[in-house]
Amino acid sequence: MGRLRRPSPDEVTPEVRDAFIKLKAERGNIPNMFRTIAHRPEIAATLLAHYRAVMGPGTVPIVLKEMLAVRVSRLNSCDY
Amino acid sequence: MAKQLGVGEQALKGLNDIESFSFPPDEKIALRFADAMTRAAGQVDDALFSELRSLFSEPQIIEIASVIGAFNYFNRVNNALRMDITLGDPETLMMRIAELLAMAPPDPAAACDLVIDLLLQGRWYGSVGIRAKEGERLVRLAHHGTEASAAQDAEGEAALRSRATRMGASELIVPIRFGAEPVGIIEIRNNHPGLIDDKDRALVERIAGLLAPHLAAHRPPA
Numbered sequence: 001m002g003r004l005r006r007p008s009p010d011e012v013t014p015e016v017r018d019a020f021i022k023l024k025a026e027r028g029n030i031p032n033m034f035r036t037i038a039h040r041p042e043i044a045a046t047l048l049a050h051y052r053a054v055m056g057p058g059t060v061p062i063v064l065k066e067m068l069a070v071r072v073s074r075l076n077s078c079d080y
Numbered sequence: 081m082a083k084q085l086g087v088g089e090q091a092l093k094g095l096n097d098i099e100s101f102s103f104p105p106d107e108k109i110a111l112r113f114a115d116a117m118t119r120a121a122g123q124v125d126d127a128l129f130s131e132l133r134s135l136f137s138e139p140q141i142i143e144i145a146s147v148i149g150a151f152n153y154f155n156r157v158n159n160a161l162r163m164d165i166t167l168g169d170p171e172t173l174m175m176r177i178a179e180l181l182a183m184a185p186p187d188p189a190a191a192c193d194l195v196i197d198l199l200l201q202g203r204w205y206g207s208v209g210i211r212a213k214e215g216e217r218l219v220r221l222a223h224h225g226t227e228a229s230a231a232q233d234a235e236g237e238a239a240l241r242s243r244a245t246r247m248g249a250s251e252l253i254v255p256i257r258f259g260a261e262p263v264g265i266i267e268i269r270n271n272h273p274g275l276i277d278d279k280d281r282a283l284v285e286r287i288a289g290l291l292a293p294h295l296a297a298h299r300p301p302a
Contacts, residue, residue, distance in 0.1 A: 002164045008226045009206050009272050020204065021274035028279060029168035030204045033158055054150050059140045063086045064107055068114045068144065069151045070087070071095045075118045078155035079165060 006035040013041040019048055106135045114148045167202035170283050177287060181294055188212065188298040192222035195287065200224060203283075204275055205268045210256075211236060212264040212295050221264070221295075236265050247281050249273035254281075256288040258296035266291070 009017055016038050020030045038044040055065055073079075083092065094101025098111045109131045116124045132141060157163070167173040176198050185191055192210040199208060207225025211218040218236050239246045239253040240262045246253040250273050256264040266284055270276060 001162075003161045006200075006204075009204060009270055009275060010226050017272060021272070024204070024275060027168070029166060029202055031166045031168070032164050032201060033154060033166075035204060036161065036163060037157075050150065054143070054146045058143050059137065060143045060147075064110060065143070065147045066087050067091065067095060067107065068110060068147045070092065071098065071111055071114050072118050072148055072151040073155055074095060075115065076152065076155035076159065078159050 002032065002036065004036050004039065006032060007038050012038045012044075016041045016044050019045060023048065109135055110144050113144065117145065117148045118152055164201045167198060170202075170279070170286075173198065173202045173283070174286055174290070177290055181290055186298070188295055189221045191294060192291070193224075195291065196222050196224045199284075199287065203280065206250075206270040206272070206275075207268070209267045210264060210291070211267070212299075213240060213262055214299075218265060225269075236267060239267075240265055245281060245285060247276065250276065252276050252281060252284060254284045254288045256292050256295060258292040261296070263292055263295040263299070 009020075012020070020034065020038075023030050023034070034044055034048055037047055055062070055069070058065075083089075091101065091103070094103065095111075098108065098115065103111060109128070112128055113124065113132050116128055132144075136144065167176060177195055180194055180198065181191060185194075196208045196210065199205075205225065207223065209223040209225075210221045212221050213219075216237075218240065235246070236253060240255050243255055243257065243262070245255070250270040252266075252268040254266045255262055256266060266288055268276060268280070268284065
């Protein structure tokens, strides 16, 4: 079990809820990290925006970015 | 997620030891930079950075460094807060639930509680409840969430009789049937539309199929 509770859809701000509903439509789920960080709505909203800017289409192939993310997560022993 | 976005099985294995796998030169240098930046960001050496600079533009290097920086942030937050892994892939979720039920505690309420917990690690619902049929009534076995279901007893019983899933913008009621026999329901409710779709329906119907023999085996004597 995670150390912090994940707020329910009723417990987050309307802005965060709308952003999460959009995320679900895009990728089929809402990662627990974002759901938990929603305890602080401003951080959740800007983190999600930053995540999209960093991991979305840009100047580097998305496949390479995913490989970098996996490599970093393995070095940090993060199974998440 | 990496697999869905096109990272091959071999490359995924190669990411355990980047020097042992023949990544294309630009990918290998970017991965070496990820290692150096993650292990000691202040000590990324000039030779490695020159190689990176010869293969990538300045905007690309910003993007690469941002990915590495962002995942170091995410990993640290997730590790320290022991964040549950998101069971986003339906097949992984089904496998975990099947494993759980194969060694489930004899008390069906405890088993259902664990099933709901797994489901909520992959999906964001206001409430999830599992109720079992006892005689002509539905009895609550497990319930997680903030949105009450107590007022909908009649709806649940109607869904059980109708044998069909009932789905709306903010509710999903799936009958659990063991062969032809109704043994319970799974009900999901949200006060906000947009969090239940056909994929949720398909997933919860599969979970109902896994739960059916379990609930049937633990029915109270008639």
